[in-house]
Amino acid sequence: MPRKNRRAEDEPQQPLTMPQSAAPLWALVPGVDVRRVSSEKPYRCPGCDLEVRPGSWHLVVIPQDAPDERRHWHEHCWRVELNSTRGRSR
Numbered sequence: 001m002p003r004k005n006r007r008a009e010d011e012p013q014q015p016l017t018m019p020q021s022a023a024p025l026w027a028l029v030p031g032v033d034v035r036r037v038s039s040e041k042p043y044r045c046p047g048c049d050l051e052v053r054p055g056s057w058h059l060v061v062i063p064q065d066a067p068d069e070r071r072h073w074h075e076h077c078w079r080v081e082l083n084s085t086r087g088r089s090r
Contacts, residue, residue: 047077
């Protein structure tokens, strides 16, 4: 008897990357778009200078007046940055 929990052959597989989602309310700053994402490649967090690992949820911070200067932050590092700048945009 076949197992019942196997995926049917004709069902499409889900993509490996997770969709982006809205950032938590504490992470939002005027003049900056903040998104919560997961990616397939590593990035360097400007807050701690450590790697944001592929597949991990993190924040992408995009200045509205300079979208080419977007940065990928660990959530904790972005929280520390907001606390030290009190939410002022750079």
